[in-house]
Amino acid sequence: MLAVARAVVQRDLLLALRRRSDVATALLFFVIVASLFPLGVGAEPNLLRSIAPGVIWVAALLSSMLSLGRLFAADHADGTLEQMLLGAAPLGVVVTAKGLAHWLVSGLPLVAIAPLIALQYDLAPGLYGVLALSLLLGTPVLSLIGAIGAALTLGLRGAGVLLALLVLPLYVPVLILGAGAVEMAGAGLGPEGQLLLLGALLVLAAAFSPWAIAAALRISME
């Protein structure tokens, strides 16, 4: 079972490596969206410092959503998804592996470059770590929740917009907790509460979303 999961992760990473431009697009999108705000709202340091967590988190949300459409659609089109449904491991394991690969390609790089982006906002020195940590806990949740939406909208016309409408409201708790953690740390109150809640969300999503994704995929594939 784990061998199958490893095969799926390796396959998706290999595919991402062969299509580097797709990965780069989502990352560049994140960088550009997050960089537009200082240009738009002006260079008032206090204002920038206060909007930084929210803006960076919203940019992360949008960037993570950008790559969701491809999560199952390409495999659906060329028939490989059918083969995964007929694989030797339960579908829940396969989709978890796909979610993990999606996070490694689209979430983890965000964690790495978000502190660099935050430099533009002149974030207080102690907050970079909190920002990265909140993204580290939050982005896997985005991948898992997003995968449910991607599975549900598979093969529909206008799936991209529908996916956004479906998934973005579900991202709200992650956004509030993630941005909140950085704000709390900035206010000197300690981000532990928010980070723990984010961790709890991650555990919850990891436990339940595989079954939701698998069920949604089975419905979409019939």
Next chain:
Amino acid sequence: MLEAAELECERGARTLFRAVSFVLAQGELLRVAGANGSGKTSLLRILCGLARPSAGEVRWKGQPIASLKEDYARELVYIGHAPAVKDDLTPRENLEIACRLSGRPARSEALAEALARLRVPDLPVRKLSQGQRRRAALARLLVSEAPLWLLDEPFATLDAQGISLLNDLLEKQVEGGGAVVYTTHQEAGIRSTRVVDLGRGA
């Protein structure tokens, strides 16, 4: 081995077929015939468990496949309309992943031999023709030891040499005690032991 009991398939409001029943024993080759739109692909998807019939049941060695799940999936190879090969990978990589997904060991000599026998060039799949893609998909048959093959239009886009090669494969599988269900709307050069005709379509 494989048993279909009173299968019925509805698509939207219309019924594609009803009361399709057959028992497939070891060493049998079943051809699903019928016009375009008569539900050949739907029947095959029901047989492999990708779709559920609106009535009836598919049983594998006496047990309903809905309760067997992955244990049933391990016993079969399904090659659908789409060849299930990734454009960005080479046929070799595709085959290796297919093996690992179905929980079979992917020995590199076996992979190379299968692809050489089907004369699939070692190029990214995007550079291959439709027929070569089909061959890359059919290579999965050579590396599997599954007793049941479910093939949807396996002869489509193959050239004469490819067709005779596939006929050889089918014969060998049947002689080795396996079973094959395949769809085609053209008469193939191989004699089926059984035919299910879905008629002229709804």
